[in-house]
Amino acid sequence: MTTQPALRTQNLGKRYRKGWALRDCTLELPPGRVSALVGPNGAGKTTLLRLAVGLLTPTTGSVEVLGESPATNTVRALTRIGFLAQDHPLYRQFTVADLLRFGRSCNVRFDHELAARRLTRLGIPLHARAGALSGGQQSQVALTLALAKRPDLLVLDEPLSSLDPLARQEFQRTLMGAVADSRLTVLFSSHALHELERVCDHLVVINHGRVVLAGDIESLLAEHRLLVGPRVGTDHRDPSVIEVSHSDRHTTMLVRQAATPVIPGWQANPVGLDELVLAYLRRPADPDAEDREQTA
Numbered sequence: 001m002t003t004q005p006a007l008r009t010q011n012l013g014k015r016y017r018k019g020w021a022l023r024d025c026t027l028e029l030p031p032g033r034v035s036a037l038v039g040p041n042g043a044g045k046t047t048l049l050r051l052a053v054g055l056l057t058p059t060t061g062s063v064e065v066l067g068e069s070p071a072t073n074t075v076r077a078l079t080r081i082g083f084l085a086q087d088h089p090l091y092r093q094f095t096v097a098d099l100l101r102f103g104r105s106c107n108v109r110f111d112h113e114l115a116a117r118r119l120t121r122l123g124i125p126l127h128a129r130a131g132a133l134s135g136g137q138q139s140q141v142a143l144t145l146a147l148a149k150r151p152d153l154l155v156l157d158e159p160l161s162s163l164d165p166l167a168r169q170e171f172q173r174t175l176m177g178a179v180a181d182s183r184l185t186v187l188f189s190s191h192a193l194h195e196l197e198r199v200c201d202h203l204v205v206i207n208h209g210r211v212v213l214a215g216d217i218e219s220l221l222a223e224h225r226l227l228v229g230p231r232v233g234t235d236h237r238d239p240s241v242i243e244v245s246h247s248d249r250h251t252t253m254l255v256r257q258a259a260t261p262v263i264p265g266w267q268a269n270p271v272g273l274d275e276l277v278l279a280y281l282r283r284p285a286d287p288d289a290e291d292r293e294q295t296a
């Protein structure tokens with residue numbers, strides 16, 4: 001069994017005319033897992049996903065998908081990658097059946113049976129024109145085309161955003177089924193924090209173009225604790241303290257040090273995934289990182 005990361009980035013960065021969209025991104029995604037990429041609007045998620053699939057060229061650093069660069073080894077690497085863009089563009093004049101035929105003619109591994117079966121199950125008629133389908137149906141067609149390509153890495157930019165709750169659940173089941181059947185690796189961006197734990201086992205949090213947290217979700221939750229105790233002053237330079245808040249009499253601290261003994265009089269509570277992600281997103285950008293890069 002291969003232990004090669006499905007996606008590896010090293011100091012990856014992308015600069016547009018107005019500034020950096022992604023900086024100093026070093027990541028490894030484990031194969032055969034579902035990873036979520038979360039962060040606020042403008043954080044750099046789409047930029048990272050487009051770099052991963054070879055649609056953008058890095059300004060700095062490198063990206064590898066299953067050991068190959070999508071930028072330099074285009075044909076071979078791209079047959080192994082499925083990508084669903086945020087606006088899931090489809091040829092609007094094509095019928096769904098035309099799109100399946102087109103998919104088959106462009107991809108040697110295309111599984112026409114799987115695609116037709118999934119669309120029929122979802123009640124999407126093959127004779128309908130793509131432009132006449134609802135937004136949610138169009139995104140289901142686009143997702144089906146990406147899945148039918150039988151990629152090793154499936155990259156999805158906000159696939160949940162146009163789906164209703166039933167369709168979201170079906171989507172989650174489909175992803176988990178595909179991962180279990182074929183050791184597919186999935187990376188998808190999402191704002192739906194409360195739904196992530198059900199479908200993902202790995203998390204990447206990005207803010208201001210930088211990765212601020214990444215890892216296996218279970219381990220991340222086990223490594224963090226919410227400490228509650230009598231009000232105290234806190235050392236803001238302590239890197240294990242992620243966030244501090246005070247009420248009149250109490251101090252609450254989110255810390256990354258699960259194994260440290262709790263101070264008498266303090267309570268240590270587990271932290272939820274939403275709470276953890278939001279605490280990292282509320283942290284101010286690291287001004288030292290900028291200095292470090294300028295002097296490097």
Ligand SMILES: Nc1ncnc2c1ncn2[C@@H]1O[C@H](COP(=O)(O)OP(=O)(O)OP(=O)(O)O)[C@@H](O)[C@H]1O
Binds near residue numbers: 016
């Ligand atoms: N083609 C482009 N030209 C110039 N700047 C861009 C371009 N694409 C993205 N940016 C800028 O890069 C930054 C990151 O954008 P990106 O689309 O990656 O964010 P995002 O996290 O996907 O946001 P959202 O959640 O809103 O989709 C933003 O400041 C954006 O304005």
